[in-house]
Amino acid sequence: MPKDKTIKQLCFLTGSVSWVLLLVNVLFLARQGYLGEANAATQYLSNVLSVVFILSVFLHQRTHVQIQRSAEFTSPLWGLFVKGGLGAYLCLLLHIGYPSINQHYVNSPYLLDIFYQVFFGFLVYFLGKAFYTWRQLILYHKTKDVQSQWKWFEILVYLSLLVPLLNVQYMRHVFLILDLGLLLAYSLYMSVHQRWVAFLTLDKKWSCIFLLTAVLASGVLFANFLFVYADSPDLEVDYTDNPFILLTLAFVFLYALFSLLVALFSLPTSRVFEQRNADLLSFQRLSHTIQQGQSEDEVYKILFESAVKATGADAAWLEVNETTHVDTSQFNGSPVDLEVQATVKSLLASVREQDQSNLDSVYVNGDLNLLPEFRSLSSLYNSLLVVPLVSAKRRYGSLYLLLELEQGFDPDTISVVQSFANQTVLTIENLRLMQESLQNERYKEELKIASLVQDRLNPKKFPTDTWFEISTYAQAAKEVGGDFYDYLQLSKSRIAIIIGDVSGKGISAAFHMAQMKGIFHGLMQQDLLPDEFMIQANSALSRCLERTSFITSSLYIIDYEMQGVSFARAGHCHTLYYNSMIEDTFYFQTEGLGLGIIRDASYAKRIHRLHYDYNPGDVMVIYTDGIVEARNTRQDEYGEDRLKYMLSQTYHLEAEDIKSAIINDVSDFSSDILHDDQTLLVIKFKPRQPNI
Numbered sequence: 172m173p174k175d176k177t178i179k180q181l182c183f184l185t186g187s188v189s190w191v192l193l194l195v196n197v198l199f200l201a202r203q204g205y206l207g208e209a210n211a212a213t214q215y216l217s218n219v220l221s222v223v224f225i226l227s228v229f230l231h232q233r234t235h236v237q238i239q240r241s242a243e244f245t246s247p248l249w250g251l252f253v254k255g256g257l258g259a260y261l262c263l264l265l266h267i268g269y270p271s272i273n274q275h276y277v278n279s280p281y282l283l284d285i286f287y288q289v290f291f292g293f294l295v296y297f298l299g300k301a302f303y304t305w306r307q308l309i310l311y312h313k314t315k316d317v318q319s320q321w322k323w324f325e326i327l328v329y330l331s332l333l334v335p336l337l338n339v340q341y342m343r344h345v346f347l348i349l350d351l352g353l354l355l356a357y358s359l360y361m362s363v364h365q366r367w368v369a370f371l372t373l374d375k376k377w378s379c380i381f382l383l384t385a386v387l388a389s390g391v392l393f394a395n396f397l398f399v400y401a402d403s404p405d406l407e408v409d410y411t412d413n414p415f416i417l418l419t420l421a422f423v424f425l426y427a428l429f430s431l432l433v434a435l436f437s438l439p440t441s442r443v444f445e446q447r448n449a450d451l452l453s454f455q456r457l458s459h460t461i462q463q464g465q466s467e468d469e470v471y472k473i474l475f476e477s478a479v480k481a482t483g484a485d486a487a488w489l490e491v492n493e494t495t496h497v498d499t500s501q502f503n504g505s506p507v508d509l510e511v512q513a514t515v516k517s518l519l520a521s522v523r524e525q526d527q528s529n530l531d532s533v534y535v536n537g538d539l540n541l542l543p544e545f546r547s548l549s550s551l552y553n554s555l556l557v558v559p560l561v562s563a564k565r566r567y568g569s570l571y572l573l574l575e576l577e578q579g580f581d582p583d584t585i586s587v588v589q590s591f592a593n594q595t596v597l598t599i600e601n602l603r604l605m606q607e608s609l610q611n612e613r614y615k616e617e618l619k620i621a622s623l624v625q626d627r628l629n630p631k632k633f634p635t636d637t638w639f640e641i642s643t644y645a646q647a648a649k650e651v652g653g654d655f656y657d658y659l660q661l662s663k664s665r666i667a668i669i670i671g672d673v674s675g676k677g678i679s680a681a682f683h684m685a686q687m688k689g690i691f692h693g694l695m696q697q698d699l700l701p702d703e704f705m706i707q708a709n710s711a712l713s714r715c716l717e718r719t720s721f722i723t724s725s726l727y728i729i730d731y732e733m734q735g736v737s738f739a740r741a742g743h744c745h746t747l748y749y750n751s752m753i754e755d756t757f758y759f760q761t762e763g764l765g766l767g768i769i770r771d772a773s774y775a776k777r778i779h780r781l782h783y784d785y786n787p788g789d790v791m792v793i794y795t796d797g798i799v800e801a802r803n804t805r806q807d808e809y810g811e812d813r814l815k816y817m818l819s820q821t822y823h824l825e826a827e828d829i830k831s832a833i834i835n836d837v838s839d840f841s842s843d844i845l846h847d848d849q850t851l852l853v854i855k856f857k858p859r860q861p862n863i
Contacts, residue, residue, distance in 0.1 A: 186227030256389035258293030537578035653680030671724030701739035751788030787858035
C-alpha cells in the first residue's frame with residue numbers, strides 16, 4: 172500500500188539520520204570526557220536521539236512485517252535469523268577482535284564507543300524484527316481477546332520509551348520498578364500464546380526448533396554484549412539504563428524460549444495429530460466419491476487404505492459379499508497367509524455362533540496366541556479387529572485387520588475405523604440409489620433419492636435423559652432442499668447438536684449434506700469448540716464445495732454438568748430462547764458468516780462463540796429459514812416476531828407440545844403450502860439433573 176510504503180521510507184530515513192547523529196554526539200561526549208569537560212545537554216541529546224532511533228526502527232518493522240496468513244512459519248523465523256540474528260554473531264567477531272585492534276592498530280579512546288553504537292544498532296534492529304515476528308505468530312488464528320491483549324501490550328511497552336526522555340533513573344523509584352515488573356509479567360503472559368505450533372507438521376517442527384535455537388542464541392549474545400561493557404569507564408552511553416531495551420529483550424528471549432519448549436515437548440504427539448488429519452481427509456474422500464463418479468470397488472479401496480493407515484495394521488484383507496469383489500487380499504506386495512485367514516474366519520464363526528445377538532458387531536481380540544488354534548500356527552499376529560459393513564437392510568462384508576502387538580487396537584482407533592465403515596456403507600447405499608435413479612425417470616428419481624439421503628442424514632431420535640427433552644420436526648418441500656440436523660454424544664455430560672441449510676436444491680444439496688455430516692462427525696471427534704469447528708469445517712468445505720454453493724449452520728455444545736450452552740453461528744437463523752429466571756423471550760444476536768463464502772484464513776474473523784448458562788425450565792428453539800419465511804396467500808412472511816410470540820405463549824408446555832403448537836401455527840398461517848424445507852428443534856431443560 173502507498174501509505175505503508177511512505178511510512179517505511181520515512182522511518183528508514185529518520186532511523187539512519189538519528190543513528191548517525193547519535194554516533195556523532197556520543198563521540199562528542201567522549202571527547203568532552205577526555206578533555207575533562209561535562210555537558211548535561213549533550214548527554215540528554217543522546218537519550219532523545221536513541222529514542223528516535225528505536226522508535227524509527229520499530230515502526231519500520233511494524234509496517235514491514237505483515238500478519239501471518241498461512242501455516243508456513245519457517246519463512247518468518249528464517250527471515251528473523253538472517254536479517255536480525257546474524258548481527259549478534261558479527262558483534263561476537265568484533266568483540267573478539269576489539270582488544271587486539273585497539274592495542275596494535277588504532278589505540279583510540281573512541282573505539283569502544285564506536286563499537287558499542289554499532290552493536291546498539293544491530294541490537295535494536297534485531298529486537299524490532301523479533302518483536303513483530305512474534306506478533307505474526309501470536310496473532311495467527313487470533314481471537315478478539317488476543318488481539319486486544321497484544322494492542323495494550325504494545326502500547327505499554329512503547330510508553331516505557333518516556334523514561335529516557337524524562338531523564339529519570341528508574342531504578343531509584345519504587346513506582347517505576349513495580350510498573351516495569353508488571354510489564355515483565357505481561358511479557359511472560361503474552362509468551363504463552365503458542366497456538367501456531369499446533370499447525371506445524373513434524374518436519375516443519377524440526378526446522379522451527381533449529382531456527383528458534385539460533386534466534387535464542389542471538390538473544391543471549393546480544394544480552395551478554397549489552398551488559399559486558401556496561402561498567403566500562405571508557406563507555407560514555409550505557410543502554411542498560413533504557414527500560415524499553417530491557418523489556419523487549421526479555422520478551423524476545425521469553426517467547427523464543429517458550430516456542431522452543433512447546434515445539435520440543437509436542438514432538439511426541441505430532442504424529443498423532445497428523446494421523447487425525449489424515450483420518451479426516453479419508454473421511455472426506457469417502458464422502459466425495461459419489462460426486463467424483465467413482466465405483467463401489469474404488470470406495471472399498473479407499474476404505475481399505477484408510478483403515479490400514481489409521482491402525483498401522485501388519486496384515487489386512489477385505490471380504491465383500493454379493494457380486495462385488497475387491498482384490499485387497501494383497502498386502503505389502505504379498506498375499507496374506509491363507510491359513511491365517513481361514514483360522515480367523517473360523518474363530519469369528521465360532522464366536523458368532525455362541526452369541527447370536529452380536530452378529531453385526533465389531534470383534535476385537537488383543538491376545539490371539541492365548542487361543543490354541545493360533546498357537547499351533549506359530550503366527551506373528553497377536554491382535555485382531557473385525558469390522559462388519561452392515562446397514563439396516565443388508566450385510567456387505569467385513570474388514571479384517573491384524574497387528575503383531577498385543578492389545579494393539581485402542582478404543583479411539585476402533586472408533587475411527589468403525590466411522591470409516593459406516594461412511595462406506597452410507598456411500599455405497601447412496602451410490603446404488605443413484606444408479607437406480609439413472610435407470611428410471613431421471614428427474615423424479617433424483618428428487619426421491621435426495622429425499623431419502625436427506626431423511627437418513629437426520630437422526631430419528633436423540634438420547635433420552637433426565638436433564639433435557641428435545642422434539643424435532645423436518646419436512647421437505649416439493650423440491651428437495653438441504654436442511655439437516657444431527658448430534659454427537661461427546662461425553663456422559665456433553666452433547667453436540669448441529670443444524671444447517673445447504674444452498675440450492677436437488678441431489679447436489681443432498682450430497683453436500685452428506686459431506687457436512689461426515690465433516691461434523693470427523694472433526695468433533697477432536698472435541699472442538701463451536702467456533703473452532705466452524706473454522707475447520709469451512710477449510711474442509713473449501714476444497715469440495717462448488718464456488719456457487721455455501722452452507723449455513725449453527726453448532727451447539729450443551730454441558731448439563733456445568734448447565735451451560737456454547738454455540739457458534741455460521742450465517743444461520745438466530746437462536747430463539749426463553750429464560751425462565753427473568754421470564755423473557757429473546758433472540759441471540761450472534762455474528763457469523765456462512766461456510767464456503769470466504770475460503771481463506773480470514774474466515775476466522777467472521778465466527779464468534781457465545782456461552783450461555785441455562786436454567787431449569789429454559790427453552791431453546793432452533794430452526795431453518797423455511798419456518799420464518801413461510802408465506803400466506805398475500806405473500807406475507809411468518810417472521811421472527813410471530814415465532815417469538817408463539818414461544819412466549821407456550822414455554823410452560825413440554826417440548827413436544829411447544830413444537831406442535833409452532834408447527835400448527837405455521838401451517839395455519841401458510842394454509843399448508845410449503846415453499847421451502849422446514850426444520851425445527853425444540854429443547855427444554857428439565858429441573859431434575861442426572862447423578863454423575
